[in-house]
Amino acid sequence: MTDSESWPTRLIETFRCCGIREFAYGLGSRNAPLLHALFGVRGFSGWSFVDERSAGFFALGRARASGRPVALVTTSGTAVAELLPALVEATYQALPLLAVTADRPKRFRGSGAPQAIEQAAIFGEYVEGVSDVAEGERWDLSAWSRRSPWQLNLCLEEPSFGEGRAAEALPEESGPPAGGLDEAAAVLSRFCNEYEEGLQVVVGDLKPWERSAVADFVHRLGAPVWAEGSSTLREVSGLRSQLLVGGEPELQGRRFLRLGGVPSGRFWRDLEGAPQLEVLSVSAMPFSGLARESTFLRAPLEDLLPKTGVRPHPRAVERLRRDAGRFRRLEKALATFPGSEPGLVARLSQVIPPEATVFLGNSLPIREWTLAATRRDKRWDLHASRGANGIDGQLATFFGVAAEVEEAWALVGDLTALYDLNAPLILESMKRRPRLRIVVVNNGGGRIFGRLPAMQALAKKDLAKLEGRRDFPFSKWASLWRWKHLRVEGSEPVPSDLPEGGWLLELIPEDAQTEAFWEAIR
Ligand SMILES: Cc1ncc(C[n+]2csc(CCOP(=O)(O)OP(=O)(O)O)c2C)c(N)n1
Numbered sequence: 001m002t003d004s005e006s007w008p009t010r011l012i013e014t015f016r017c018c019g020i021r022e023f024a025y026g027l028g029s030r031n032a033p034l035l036h037a038l039f040g041v042r043g044f045s046g047w048s049f050v051d052e053r054s055a056g057f058f059a060l061g062r063a064r065a066s067g068r069p070v071a072l073v074t075t076s077g078t079a080v081a082e083l084l085p086a087l088v089e090a091t092y093q094a095l096p097l098l099a100v101t102a103d104r105p106k107r108f109r110g111s112g113a114p115q116a117i118e119q120a121a122i123f124g125e126y127v128e129g130v131s132d133v134a135e136g137e138r139w140d141l142s143a144w145s146r147r148s149p150w151q152l153n154l155c156l157e158e159p160s161f162g163e164g165r166a167a168e169a170l171p172e173e174s175g176p177p178a179g180g181l182d183e184a185a186a187v188l189s190r191f192c193n194e195y196e197e198g199l200q201v202v203v204g205d206l207k208p209w210e211r212s213a214v215a216d217f218v219h220r221l222g223a224p225v226w227a228e229g230s231s232t233l234r235e236v237s238g239l240r241s242q243l244l245v246g247g248e249p250e251l252q253g254r255r256f257l258r259l260g261g262v263p264s265g266r267f268w269r270d271l272e273g274a275p276q277l278e279v280l281s282v283s284a285m286p287f288s289g290l291a292r293e294s295t296f297l298r299a300p301l302e303d304l305l306p307k308t309g310v311r312p313h314p315r316a317v318e319r320l321r322r323d324a325g326r327f328r329r330l331e332k333a334l335a336t337f338p339g340s341e342p343g344l345v346a347r348l349s350q351v352i353p354p355e356a357t358v359f360l361g362n363s364l365p366i367r368e369w370t371l372a373a374t375r376r377d378k379r380w381d382l383h384a385s386r387g388a389n390g391i392d393g394q395l396a397t398f399f400g401v402a403a404e405v406e407e408a409w410a411l412v413g414d415l416t417a418l419y420d421l422n423a424p425l426i427l428e429s430m431k432r433r434p435r436l437r438i439v440v441v442n443n444g445g446g447r448i449f450g451r452l453p454a455m456q457a458l459a460k461k462d463l464a465k466l467e468g469r470r471d472f473p474f475s476k477w478a479s480l481w482r483w484k485h486l487r488v489e490g491s492e493p494v495p496s497d498l499p500e501g502g503w504l505l506e507l508i509p510e511d512a513q514t515e516a517f518w519e520a521i522r
Helices: 006-018 032-039 052-066 084-093 181-193 211-221 266-272 301-307 317-336 341-351 364-372 394-402 414-419 423-429 447-451 460-466 474-480 511-521
Strands: 022-026 045-049 070-074 097-103 130-133 150-155 199-203 225-227 255-259 279-283 295-298 357-360 381-384 407-413 435-441 484-489 503-508
Touching (some): 032 070, 045 052, 045 423, 052 084, 052 381, 317 364, 317 511, 341 503, 357 364, 364 447, 394 407, 394 414, 414 474, 447 460, 474 503
Parallel strands (some): 022 045, 070 097, 255 279, 407 435
16 A cells, blocks of 8 residues: 555545544645545535644534534644643543544654654553554554544655545444443442441532433432532522532531543542542543542443432431521522622523523633522533643633534633633634623632732732733723623622623622622632
């Protein structure tokens, strides 16, 4: 096999076998023949990017929203390196991205020739495997679990363009191998059934396809549940008598069952220092989320949980009574300090319409949403990109999640928005643009740092430096993308009905109210 022209055809076959229907790409000459062939295939959608880093995060969003593997196609050199943050994120979220990286022929390695870098091992731990393929060789992706990223590094001679192949209907792909579920179900049911008093369920970020299996399982179990905002279990009415609504769970006297992503709550970090408390994590990701001893089952929740038999637990009356007391304090603080950061987040959640897609940025938005957002079930399609908790690429991921929906809201901090200023470029390629509402909580820097116990002792001036305090004119950024812009300061009302068009909503919390709020619920 000598012809580089047949590679695009093989790539198309690979996409089909793996169930890939979308690819995000950066422009380049070495990957141009691959792109040229892919463009001609009916049933594939390509998303064009100037910035490969953004392409990576956008693909992450598409994989999250669709549940399918998504490909990234780049040229050689630093374009490949730009994919790393999104692959890291995909690894910690167990999302399948296929990085198709065009490379110069292997004889260029180590030569320092232009755009010849060491691509084949560049992602290290953050790919499940690498197919490093020289001209004329075949590749085999059958070992790819499609639960984390894979790299297909294609070493190409000088670019040449063959004919793309028009596709017939795409065949059904085969799913990833299951395996070991019965054993995992036995371990899980023993963990739950042998311990009734004090079992605490905590649910982290869930993917759309995991939610109903988790809700059913937790309901069967009947134990108290703390649910992260992006699990969307907070608002499930059938779980009302089990949900902790007043704040994070207490640690003492508990055995913890974690389902889904690693929780963002402080209590999870505190568990690190309490090795006597037993923890069992069940997640599609290959990480326990704790550096100390715990039990970990890696399995698709939607397959494992329906198979797991559990006995219903007795109602934890005392724990729920204490929680109700904390909830009353929380409600009072939200009513007294509507201009605080959690107050603004709570009021925003009330005006976001039912059925909307909602994306929570990392840092305070996700924590404040979990604590303060409405628990009315608005059937939101809620997402947060929480793998390695980066604040990079959040808007690009959001646009990936939002690409096929009617109305999408993002809630991000000001530094997080600043990080990803070029991300909206992709909106120009969307056939049907979602009604976008980008909400920036502009507290003038990374204010999460001021909430860390270790930072609270610092002098105000030093803390401000570490928080990166600044004032950025977001109205100018909004006008660049032709979005309308509105500033809501402190206790001013959050508008419930925004006219058509894209909107940038800037929420400006009142510092004194935010401090008073946290003090009131301490
Ligand atoms: C890529 C990356 N760089 C740095 C960090 C460390 N970090 C965590 S939160 C944060 C500040 C975020 O500020 P902002 O978006 O304004 O949100 P706020 O903390 O005010 O809610 C930073 C820099 C990170 N998580 N990811």
